[in-house]
Amino acid sequence: MNVTVIGTGYVGLTTGAALAYLGHRVTCVDKDPAKLELLCRGKSPVHEQGLEELMSLAGRNLNFAHRIQEAVKDAEVILVAVGTPAKSNGEADTQYVEAAAREVAEGLKKGRLHCLAVKSTVPVGTNRRVSQVVRRVLEARGVGDKTTILVVSNPEFLREGRALHCTFYPDRIVVGAEQPEGVDMLRRLYQRILEQTFDPPPFLPRPEGYSLPPLVSTDPTSAEMIKYASNAFLALKISFINEIAGLCEKVGADVTEVARGMGLDPRIGSGFLAAGLGWGGSCFPKDTAALLAMAEEHAYTMPIVSASREVNSRQRYRIVEKLQETLKGVRGRVIGVLGLAFKPGTDDVRESPALDVVRILVERGAHVRVHDPVAMDNARRALEGLEVEFFRDPYALVSGAEALVLATEWPEYRHLDLARLAGTMCTPVLLDGRNLFDPEEARRAGWTYMGIGRWA
Ligand SMILES: NC(=O)c1ccc[n+]([C@@H]2O[C@H](COP(=O)([O-])OP(=O)(O)OC[C@H]3O[C@@H](n4cnc5c(N)ncnc54)[C@H](O)[C@@H]3O)[C@@H](O)[C@H]2O)c1
Numbered sequence: 212m213n214v215t216v217i218g219t220g221y222v223g224l225t226t227g228a229a230l231a232y233l234g235h236r237v238t239c240v241d242k243d244p245a246k247l248e249l250l251c252r253g254k255s256p257v258h259e260q261g262l263e264e265l266m267s268l269a270g271r272n273l274n275f276a277h278r279i280q281e282a283v284k285d286a287e288v289i290l291v292a293v294g295t296p297a298k299s300n301g302e303a304d305t306q307y308v309e310a311a312a313r314e315v316a317e318g319l320k321k322g323r324l325h326c327l328a329v330k331s332t333v334p335v336g337t338n339r340r341v342s343q344v345v346r347r348v349l350e351a352r353g354v355g356d357k358t359t360i361l362v363v364s365n366p367e368f369l370r371e372g373r374a375l376h377c378t379f380y381p382d383r384i385v386v387g388a389e390q391p392e393g394v395d396m397l398r399r400l401y402q403r404i405l406e407q408t409f410d411p412p413p414f415l416p417r418p419e420g421y422s423l424p425p426l427v428s429t430d431p432t433s434a435e436m437i438k439y440a441s442n443a444f445l446a447l448k449i450s451f452i453n454e455i456a457g458l459c460e461k462v463g464a465d466v467t468e469v470a471r472g473m474g475l476d477p478r479i480g481s482g483f484l485a486a487g488l489g490w491g492g493s494c495f496p497k498d499t500a501a502l503l504a505m506a507e508e509h510a511y512t513m514p515i516v517s518a519s520r521e522v523n524s525r526q527r528y529r530i531v532e533k534l535q536e537t538l539k540g541v542r543g544r545v546i547g548v549l550g551l552a553f554k555p556g557t558d559d560v561r562e563s564p565a566l567d568v569v570r571i572l573v574e575r576g577a578h579v580r581v582h583d584p585v586a587m588d589n590a591r592r593a594l595e596g597l598e599v600e601f602f603r604d605p606y607a608l609v610s611g612a613e614a615l616v617l618a619t620e621w622p623e624y625r626h627l628d629l630a631r632l633a634g635t636m637c638t639p640v641l642l643d644g645r646n647l648f649d650p651e652e653a654r655r656a657g658w659t660y661m662g663i664g665r666w667a
Pocket residue numbers: 217218219220221222223240241242243246279292293294295307310311330331332333367368369370371493494
Protein backbone atom coordinates (compact mmCIF):
# COMPACT_ATOMS: atom_id res chain seq x y z
CA MET A 212 0.00 0.00 0.00
CA ASN A 213 1.02 3.64 -0.37
CA VAL A 214 1.33 4.94 3.16
CA THR A 215 2.07 8.37 4.61
CA VAL A 216 3.08 8.69 8.26
CA ILE A 217 2.83 12.15 9.79
CA GLY A 218 5.26 12.81 12.64
CA THR A 219 8.61 11.03 12.93
CA GLY A 220 8.85 10.73 16.72
CA TYR A 221 9.12 7.46 18.62
CA VAL A 222 5.77 6.26 17.27
CA GLY A 223 5.77 7.62 13.72
CA LEU A 224 9.30 6.67 12.74
CA THR A 225 9.10 3.20 14.25
CA THR A 226 5.78 2.51 12.53
CA GLY A 227 6.92 3.99 9.22
CA ALA A 228 10.18 2.04 9.15
CA ALA A 229 8.43 -1.21 10.12
CA LEU A 230 5.71 -0.83 7.47
CA ALA A 231 8.35 -0.04 4.85
CA TYR A 232 10.33 -3.13 5.91
CA LEU A 233 7.12 -5.15 5.48
CA GLY A 234 6.84 -4.02 1.86
CA HIS A 235 4.63 -0.93 1.89
CA ARG A 236 5.77 2.25 0.16
CA VAL A 237 6.03 4.69 3.03
CA THR A 238 6.64 8.42 3.18
CA CYS A 239 7.27 9.84 6.64
CA VAL A 240 6.58 13.54 7.04
CA ASP A 241 7.85 15.87 9.72
CA LYS A 242 7.66 19.63 9.99
CA ASP A 243 10.96 19.81 11.88
CA PRO A 244 13.72 20.45 9.28
CA ALA A 245 16.50 19.35 11.66
CA LYS A 246 14.87 15.93 12.08
CA LEU A 247 14.36 15.58 8.33
CA GLU A 248 17.97 16.38 7.66
CA LEU A 249 19.04 13.55 9.97
CA LEU A 250 16.47 11.14 8.55
CA CYS A 251 17.57 11.77 4.97
CA ARG A 252 21.07 10.73 6.06
CA GLY A 253 19.70 7.47 7.49
CA LYS A 254 19.98 8.68 11.09
CA SER A 255 17.20 8.45 13.64
CA PRO A 256 16.45 11.59 15.66
CA VAL A 257 15.36 9.37 18.57
CA HIS A 258 17.29 6.63 20.36
CA GLU A 259 15.53 3.34 19.80
CA GLN A 260 17.49 0.13 19.53
CA GLY A 261 17.57 -1.30 16.00
CA LEU A 262 15.72 1.61 14.43
CA GLU A 263 18.55 2.84 12.20
CA GLU A 264 19.25 -0.74 11.04
CA LEU A 265 15.56 -1.15 10.24
CA MET A 266 15.51 2.13 8.30
CA SER A 267 18.42 0.85 6.27
CA LEU A 268 16.76 -2.55 5.66
CA ALA A 269 13.59 -0.76 4.50
CA GLY A 270 15.68 0.77 1.70
CA ARG A 271 13.79 2.59 -1.04
CA ASN A 272 10.41 1.73 0.49
CA LEU A 273 11.07 4.40 3.11
CA ASN A 274 11.11 8.06 2.11
CA PHE A 275 10.93 11.36 3.92
CA ALA A 276 9.18 14.62 3.13
CA HIS A 277 8.59 18.01 4.65
CA ARG A 278 5.17 18.88 3.30
CA ILE A 279 2.10 16.82 4.08
CA GLN A 280 0.16 18.05 1.06
CA GLU A 281 2.67 16.59 -1.36
CA ALA A 282 3.27 13.40 0.59
CA VAL A 283 -0.41 12.38 0.77
CA LYS A 284 -1.35 12.75 -2.90
CA ASP A 285 -1.16 9.02 -3.64
CA ALA A 286 -1.55 7.71 -0.11
CA GLU A 287 -4.14 5.02 0.55
CA VAL A 288 -3.49 5.07 4.29
CA ILE A 289 -2.35 8.10 6.27
CA LEU A 290 -1.19 7.54 9.85
CA VAL A 291 -1.17 10.55 12.15
CA ALA A 292 1.47 10.17 14.88
CA VAL A 293 2.09 13.74 15.99
CA GLY A 294 2.40 14.78 19.63
CA THR A 295 -0.56 15.47 21.91
CA PRO A 296 1.08 17.27 24.84
CA ALA A 297 -0.79 18.27 27.99
CA LYS A 298 -2.25 21.77 28.23
CA SER A 299 -1.89 23.60 31.53
CA ASN A 300 -5.25 22.20 32.72
CA GLY A 301 -4.17 18.63 31.94
CA GLU A 302 -6.29 18.32 28.81
CA ALA A 303 -4.54 16.76 25.80
CA ASP A 304 -3.73 19.36 23.18
CA THR A 305 -5.03 18.05 19.86
CA GLN A 306 -4.06 21.09 17.78
CA TYR A 307 -1.23 19.22 15.99
CA VAL A 308 -3.53 16.34 15.11
CA GLU A 309 -6.14 18.72 13.71
CA ALA A 310 -3.55 20.76 11.82
CA ALA A 311 -2.18 17.56 10.26
CA ALA A 312 -5.70 16.39 9.32
CA ARG A 313 -6.42 19.76 7.67
CA GLU A 314 -3.26 19.57 5.59
CA VAL A 315 -4.05 15.98 4.62
CA ALA A 316 -7.49 17.02 3.37
CA GLU A 317 -5.92 19.86 1.40
CA GLY A 318 -3.49 17.52 -0.34
CA LEU A 319 -5.58 14.46 -1.19
CA LYS A 320 -6.34 13.68 -4.80
CA LYS A 321 -10.04 13.79 -5.58
CA GLY A 322 -12.03 10.74 -6.57
CA ARG A 323 -10.14 8.33 -4.31
CA LEU A 324 -10.77 6.37 -1.13
CA HIS A 325 -8.33 7.13 1.65
CA CYS A 326 -8.06 6.02 5.25
CA LEU A 327 -6.80 8.47 7.85
CA ALA A 328 -5.83 6.62 11.02
CA VAL A 329 -5.13 8.53 14.22
CA LYS A 330 -2.31 6.81 16.11
CA SER A 331 -1.69 9.73 18.47
CA THR A 332 -3.27 9.35 21.90
CA VAL A 333 -6.30 11.61 21.72
CA PRO A 334 -9.28 12.35 23.99
CA VAL A 335 -12.59 10.73 23.29
CA GLY A 336 -14.40 12.56 20.51
CA THR A 337 -11.25 13.58 18.63
CA ASN A 338 -11.95 11.16 15.81
CA ARG A 339 -15.36 12.75 15.33
CA ARG A 340 -13.73 16.16 15.31
CA VAL A 341 -11.06 15.11 12.83
CA SER A 342 -13.80 13.77 10.52
CA GLN A 343 -15.50 17.18 10.61
CA VAL A 344 -12.25 19.07 9.99
CA VAL A 345 -11.54 16.87 6.98
CA ARG A 346 -15.08 17.12 5.61
CA ARG A 347 -15.05 20.92 5.87
CA VAL A 348 -11.76 21.22 3.95
CA LEU A 349 -12.93 18.82 1.23
CA GLU A 350 -16.16 20.79 0.87
CA ALA A 351 -14.26 24.07 0.64
CA ARG A 352 -12.15 22.52 -2.11
CA GLY A 353 -15.36 21.50 -3.89
CA VAL A 354 -14.41 17.79 -3.82
CA GLY A 355 -16.54 16.74 -0.87
CA ASP A 356 -18.73 14.36 -2.87
CA LYS A 357 -15.89 12.89 -4.93
CA THR A 358 -13.40 12.03 -2.20
CA THR A 359 -13.92 9.68 0.68
CA ILE A 360 -11.72 9.76 3.74
CA LEU A 361 -12.43 7.12 6.32
CA VAL A 362 -11.24 8.44 9.67
CA VAL A 363 -10.36 5.63 12.07
CA SER A 364 -8.80 5.39 15.51
CA ASN A 365 -5.72 3.18 15.71
CA PRO A 366 -4.15 3.81 19.13
CA GLU A 367 -0.52 2.89 19.62
CA PHE A 368 0.71 0.72 22.49
CA LEU A 369 4.45 0.57 21.84
CA ARG A 370 6.89 0.96 24.72
CA GLU A 371 9.94 3.13 24.23
CA GLY A 372 13.10 1.06 24.42
CA ARG A 373 11.19 -1.91 22.95
CA ALA A 374 9.39 -0.02 20.22
CA LEU A 375 10.42 -2.29 17.33
CA HIS A 376 9.57 -5.42 19.25
CA CYS A 377 6.13 -4.02 20.12
CA THR A 378 5.50 -3.08 16.48
CA PHE A 379 6.43 -6.41 14.92
CA TYR A 380 5.06 -8.55 17.76
CA PRO A 381 2.16 -6.60 19.28
CA ASP A 382 -0.26 -7.97 21.89
CA ARG A 383 -3.16 -6.59 19.91
CA ILE A 384 -4.00 -4.07 17.20
CA VAL A 385 -6.97 -1.87 18.03
CA VAL A 386 -9.02 -0.26 15.27
CA GLY A 387 -11.99 1.96 16.02
CA ALA A 388 -14.03 2.70 12.92
CA GLU A 389 -17.54 3.81 11.99
CA GLN A 390 -17.37 2.07 8.60
CA PRO A 391 -16.21 -1.52 8.03
CA GLU A 392 -14.11 -0.34 5.05
CA GLY A 393 -11.88 1.50 7.53
CA VAL A 394 -11.20 -1.72 9.43
CA ASP A 395 -10.58 -3.56 6.15
CA MET A 396 -7.96 -1.04 5.06
CA LEU A 397 -6.06 -1.28 8.33
CA ARG A 398 -6.37 -5.07 8.26
CA ARG A 399 -4.62 -4.95 4.87
CA LEU A 400 -2.01 -2.54 6.19
CA TYR A 401 -1.14 -4.77 9.15
CA GLN A 402 -1.83 -8.10 7.42
CA ARG A 403 1.74 -9.38 7.58
CA ILE A 404 1.96 -8.54 11.28
CA LEU A 405 -1.46 -10.05 12.02
CA GLU A 406 -0.53 -13.24 10.17
CA GLN A 407 3.22 -13.06 11.01
CA THR A 408 4.08 -13.78 7.39
CA PHE A 409 7.30 -11.77 7.29
CA ASP A 410 10.92 -12.71 7.74
CA PRO A 411 11.93 -11.05 10.99
CA PRO A 412 14.77 -8.53 10.83
CA PRO A 413 17.96 -10.41 11.79
CA PHE A 414 18.27 -8.56 15.08
CA LEU A 415 14.63 -9.04 16.07
CA PRO A 416 13.73 -12.74 16.00
CA ARG A 417 10.12 -13.75 16.54
CA PRO A 418 9.75 -14.59 20.25
CA GLU A 419 9.29 -18.27 20.98
CA GLY A 420 5.67 -19.13 21.66
CA TYR A 421 4.40 -15.81 20.28
CA SER A 422 0.80 -16.24 19.14
CA LEU A 423 -0.93 -14.23 16.43
CA PRO A 424 -2.15 -10.85 17.69
CA PRO A 425 -5.90 -10.20 17.55
CA LEU A 426 -7.28 -7.21 15.68
CA VAL A 427 -9.72 -5.61 18.08
CA SER A 428 -12.31 -3.90 15.93
CA THR A 429 -14.56 -1.50 17.79
CA ASP A 430 -16.13 1.94 17.60
CA PRO A 431 -13.78 4.98 17.58
CA THR A 432 -14.84 6.21 21.02
CA SER A 433 -14.12 2.86 22.68
CA ALA A 434 -10.78 2.65 20.83
CA GLU A 435 -9.79 6.07 22.15
CA MET A 436 -10.80 5.00 25.66
CA ILE A 437 -8.91 1.67 25.45
CA LYS A 438 -5.67 3.60 25.13
CA TYR A 439 -6.28 5.91 28.10
CA ALA A 440 -7.67 3.14 30.30
CA SER A 441 -4.66 0.92 29.54
CA ASN A 442 -2.12 3.58 30.40
CA ALA A 443 -3.97 4.66 33.53
CA PHE A 444 -4.14 1.03 34.69
CA LEU A 445 -0.42 0.44 34.14
CA ALA A 446 0.40 3.68 35.95
CA LEU A 447 -1.74 2.75 38.92
CA LYS A 448 -0.19 -0.72 39.11
CA ILE A 449 3.20 0.94 39.63
CA SER A 450 1.78 3.43 42.10
CA PHE A 451 0.12 0.59 43.99
CA ILE A 452 3.37 -1.32 44.46
CA ASN A 453 5.12 1.91 45.46
CA GLU A 454 2.46 2.50 48.10
CA ILE A 455 2.95 -1.06 49.35
CA ALA A 456 6.74 -0.45 49.29
CA GLY A 457 6.33 2.42 51.73
CA LEU A 458 4.54 0.16 54.19
CA CYS A 459 7.08 -2.64 53.62
CA GLU A 460 9.76 -0.27 54.87
CA LYS A 461 7.76 0.44 58.01
CA VAL A 462 7.04 -3.20 58.84
CA GLY A 463 10.30 -4.76 57.66
CA ALA A 464 9.04 -6.62 54.57
CA ASP A 465 10.86 -6.75 51.24
CA VAL A 466 8.71 -5.38 48.42
CA THR A 467 10.61 -7.31 45.75
CA GLU A 468 9.59 -10.54 47.50
CA VAL A 469 6.04 -9.27 47.93
CA ALA A 470 5.79 -8.36 44.22
CA ARG A 471 7.19 -11.77 43.23
CA GLY A 472 4.62 -13.55 45.35
CA MET A 473 1.78 -11.36 44.06
CA GLY A 474 2.78 -11.48 40.41
CA LEU A 475 2.56 -15.27 40.21
CA ASP A 476 -1.20 -14.94 40.49
CA PRO A 477 -2.31 -14.72 36.85
CA ARG A 478 -5.17 -12.41 37.85
CA ILE A 479 -2.52 -9.91 38.96
CA GLY A 480 0.43 -10.63 36.64
CA SER A 481 4.05 -9.76 37.33
CA GLY A 482 4.46 -6.80 34.95
CA PHE A 483 4.62 -3.25 36.26
CA LEU A 484 5.09 -4.35 39.86
CA ALA A 485 8.62 -3.01 40.30
CA ALA A 486 8.82 -0.51 43.16
CA GLY A 487 11.01 2.50 42.50
CA LEU A 488 11.10 6.22 41.87
CA GLY A 489 7.76 6.02 40.10
CA TRP A 490 6.58 6.50 36.55
CA GLY A 491 7.30 9.28 34.08
CA GLY A 492 7.81 9.63 30.36
CA SER A 493 5.81 11.15 27.59
CA CYS A 494 2.69 9.03 28.14
CA PHE A 495 1.57 8.08 31.68
CA PRO A 496 1.75 11.59 33.20
CA LYS A 497 -0.04 13.33 30.35
CA ASP A 498 -2.50 10.52 29.68
CA THR A 499 -3.62 10.23 33.31
CA ALA A 500 -3.96 14.04 33.42
CA ALA A 501 -5.99 13.97 30.19
CA LEU A 502 -8.25 11.24 31.59
CA LEU A 503 -8.96 13.36 34.67
CA ALA A 504 -9.61 16.42 32.49
CA MET A 505 -12.03 14.39 30.38
CA ALA A 506 -13.83 13.18 33.50
CA GLU A 507 -14.04 16.71 34.85
CA GLU A 508 -15.74 17.88 31.68
CA HIS A 509 -18.47 15.41 32.56
CA ALA A 510 -18.54 16.37 36.25
CA TYR A 511 -17.21 12.91 37.08
CA THR A 512 -14.48 12.13 39.59
CA MET A 513 -11.85 9.40 39.20
CA PRO A 514 -10.35 9.03 42.71
CA ILE A 515 -8.27 5.96 41.78
CA VAL A 516 -6.52 7.73 38.91
CA SER A 517 -6.04 10.88 41.03
CA ALA A 518 -4.54 8.84 43.86
CA SER A 519 -2.14 7.06 41.52
CA ARG A 520 -0.81 10.44 40.37
CA GLU A 521 -0.52 11.64 43.96
CA VAL A 522 1.39 8.54 45.08
CA ASN A 523 3.66 8.92 42.06
CA SER A 524 4.58 12.49 42.80
CA ARG A 525 5.06 11.72 46.53
CA GLN A 526 7.57 9.02 45.59
CA ARG A 527 10.11 11.54 44.24
CA TYR A 528 10.03 13.44 47.53
CA ARG A 529 10.27 10.27 49.62
CA ILE A 530 13.57 9.45 47.93
CA VAL A 531 15.02 12.85 48.71
CA GLU A 532 13.72 12.64 52.28
CA LYS A 533 15.48 9.29 52.75
CA LEU A 534 18.72 10.94 51.66
CA GLN A 535 18.11 13.87 53.96
CA GLU A 536 17.59 11.52 56.92
CA THR A 537 20.72 9.51 56.21
CA LEU A 538 23.01 12.44 55.40
CA LYS A 539 21.39 14.69 58.02
CA GLY A 540 20.50 17.19 55.31
CA VAL A 541 21.45 17.49 51.64
CA ARG A 542 22.39 21.18 51.56
CA GLY A 543 26.00 21.51 50.49
CA ARG A 544 26.35 17.74 49.92
CA VAL A 545 27.81 16.32 46.72
CA ILE A 546 25.30 13.82 45.34
CA GLY A 547 25.68 11.72 42.22
CA VAL A 548 22.69 10.60 40.16
CA LEU A 549 23.04 7.67 37.77
CA GLY A 550 20.44 7.63 34.99
CA LEU A 551 18.42 10.52 33.60
CA ALA A 552 16.15 8.93 30.96
CA PHE A 553 12.66 8.17 32.23
CA LYS A 554 13.45 4.49 31.76
CA PRO A 555 16.28 2.41 30.28
CA GLY A 556 16.55 1.94 26.54
CA THR A 557 15.48 5.44 25.58
CA ASP A 558 16.92 8.96 25.40
CA ASP A 559 13.50 10.37 26.34
CA VAL A 560 13.64 12.55 29.47
CA ARG A 561 10.11 13.92 29.28
CA GLU A 562 8.65 13.89 32.84
CA SER A 563 11.56 11.74 33.94
CA PRO A 564 11.47 10.90 37.68
CA ALA A 565 15.28 11.11 37.65
CA LEU A 566 15.17 14.75 36.53
CA ASP A 567 12.58 15.56 39.19
CA VAL A 568 14.87 14.12 41.85
CA VAL A 569 17.76 16.21 40.46
CA ARG A 570 15.59 19.34 40.56
CA ILE A 571 14.44 18.72 44.15
CA LEU A 572 18.02 18.06 45.28
CA VAL A 573 19.28 21.25 43.63
CA GLU A 574 16.38 23.21 45.11
CA ARG A 575 17.37 21.94 48.55
CA GLY A 576 20.94 23.08 48.10
CA ALA A 577 22.76 19.90 47.04
CA HIS A 578 25.58 19.89 44.51
CA VAL A 579 24.40 17.37 41.94
CA ARG A 580 26.48 15.37 39.46
CA VAL A 581 24.70 13.35 36.78
CA HIS A 582 25.33 10.64 34.20
CA ASP A 583 23.29 8.76 31.61
CA PRO A 584 24.51 6.41 28.86
CA VAL A 585 22.37 8.01 26.11
CA ALA A 586 20.12 10.79 27.42
CA MET A 587 22.77 13.39 28.35
CA ASP A 588 21.99 15.79 25.50
CA ASN A 589 18.25 15.78 26.12
CA ALA A 590 18.85 16.10 29.88
CA ARG A 591 21.20 19.04 29.35
CA ARG A 592 18.40 20.86 27.51
CA ALA A 593 15.78 19.89 30.10
CA LEU A 594 17.95 21.01 33.03
CA GLU A 595 19.17 24.20 31.40
CA GLY A 596 19.73 26.98 33.93
CA LEU A 597 20.14 24.53 36.81
CA GLU A 598 23.55 24.12 38.41
CA VAL A 599 24.27 20.48 37.61
CA GLU A 600 27.55 18.81 36.61
CA PHE A 601 27.44 16.31 33.74
CA PHE A 602 29.87 13.38 33.82
CA ARG A 603 30.70 10.95 31.02
CA ASP A 604 32.11 8.36 33.43
CA PRO A 605 30.27 7.00 36.51
CA TYR A 606 33.58 6.33 38.29
CA ALA A 607 34.63 9.98 37.92
CA LEU A 608 31.16 11.07 39.03
CA VAL A 609 31.36 9.33 42.42
CA SER A 610 34.84 10.51 43.31
CA GLY A 611 34.48 12.51 46.54
CA ALA A 612 30.66 12.32 46.52
CA GLU A 613 28.63 11.83 49.68
CA ALA A 614 25.75 9.82 48.22
CA LEU A 615 24.82 8.09 45.00
CA VAL A 616 21.27 7.74 43.68
CA LEU A 617 20.50 5.08 41.07
CA ALA A 618 17.61 6.72 39.24
CA THR A 619 17.27 4.75 35.96
CA GLU A 620 17.98 1.04 35.82
CA TRP A 621 20.20 0.94 32.72
CA PRO A 622 21.56 -2.64 32.43
CA GLU A 623 25.13 -1.28 32.16
CA TYR A 624 24.88 0.07 35.70
CA ARG A 625 24.33 -3.45 36.98
CA HIS A 626 27.87 -4.28 35.83
CA LEU A 627 29.56 -1.40 37.63
CA ASP A 628 32.30 -2.39 40.05
CA LEU A 629 30.53 -1.50 43.30
CA ALA A 630 33.65 -1.85 45.45
CA ARG A 631 35.64 0.45 43.16
CA LEU A 632 32.84 3.01 43.22
CA ALA A 633 32.50 2.87 47.02
CA GLY A 634 36.26 3.23 47.37
CA THR A 635 36.34 6.73 45.94
CA MET A 636 33.22 8.06 47.65
CA CYS A 637 33.54 10.42 50.58
CA THR A 638 30.68 8.55 52.31
CA PRO A 639 29.50 5.49 50.39
CA VAL A 640 25.73 5.92 50.68
CA LEU A 641 23.79 4.22 47.89
CA LEU A 642 20.11 4.97 47.34
CA ASP A 643 19.03 2.36 44.82
CA GLY A 644 15.91 4.04 43.43
CA ARG A 645 15.13 1.08 41.16
CA ASN A 646 16.12 -1.89 43.35
CA LEU A 647 18.73 -2.74 40.71
CA PHE A 648 21.44 -4.03 43.00
CA ASP A 649 21.53 -6.93 45.40
CA PRO A 650 21.51 -5.29 48.87
CA GLU A 651 23.87 -7.86 50.39
CA GLU A 652 26.35 -7.55 47.55
CA ALA A 653 26.27 -3.75 47.82
CA ARG A 654 26.83 -3.89 51.57
CA ARG A 655 29.71 -6.33 51.12
CA ALA A 656 31.21 -3.85 48.62
CA GLY A 657 31.26 -1.25 51.37
CA TRP A 658 28.04 0.66 50.79
CA THR A 659 25.41 1.89 53.17
CA TYR A 660 22.63 0.53 50.97
CA MET A 661 19.02 1.71 50.78
CA GLY A 662 16.53 0.39 48.27
CA ILE A 663 12.84 1.08 47.80
CA GLY A 664 10.58 -0.97 50.06
CA ARG A 665 13.41 -3.20 51.23
CA TRP A 666 15.09 -1.17 53.93
CA ALA A 667 13.88 -0.32 57.40
N1 LIG B 1 6.28 7.69 22.81
C1 LIG B 1 5.56 6.64 23.17
O1 LIG B 1 6.05 5.71 23.83
C2 LIG B 1 4.12 6.53 22.75
C3 LIG B 1 3.46 5.31 22.86
C4 LIG B 1 2.13 5.23 22.49
C5 LIG B 1 1.47 6.36 22.03
N2 LIG B 1 2.13 7.55 21.97
C6 LIG B 1 1.40 8.71 21.45
O2 LIG B 1 1.76 8.90 20.09
C7 LIG B 1 1.84 10.31 19.79
C8 LIG B 1 3.23 10.64 19.30
O3 LIG B 1 4.15 10.38 20.33
P1 LIG B 1 5.73 10.48 20.11
O4 LIG B 1 6.35 10.16 21.42
O5 LIG B 1 6.10 9.70 18.92
O6 LIG B 1 5.86 12.04 19.80
P2 LIG B 1 7.15 12.90 19.45
O7 LIG B 1 6.99 14.16 20.17
O8 LIG B 1 8.39 12.06 19.68
O9 LIG B 1 7.03 13.13 17.89
C9 LIG B 1 6.01 13.87 17.28
C10 LIG B 1 6.54 14.40 15.94
O10 LIG B 1 5.47 14.98 15.20
C11 LIG B 1 5.99 16.08 14.47
N3 LIG B 1 4.86 16.95 14.06
C12 LIG B 1 4.02 17.66 14.84
N4 LIG B 1 3.09 18.28 14.08
C13 LIG B 1 3.35 17.95 12.80
C14 LIG B 1 2.74 18.28 11.54
N5 LIG B 1 1.66 19.07 11.46
N6 LIG B 1 3.28 17.78 10.42
C15 LIG B 1 4.35 16.97 10.49
N7 LIG B 1 4.97 16.61 11.64
C16 LIG B 1 4.47 17.10 12.78
C17 LIG B 1 6.97 16.72 15.44
O11 LIG B 1 7.92 17.53 14.78
C18 LIG B 1 7.61 15.47 16.08
O12 LIG B 1 8.76 15.06 15.38
C19 LIG B 1 1.43 11.03 21.06
O13 LIG B 1 0.05 11.28 21.03
C20 LIG B 1 1.73 10.01 22.16
O14 LIG B 1 0.93 10.19 23.30
C21 LIG B 1 3.45 7.66 22.29
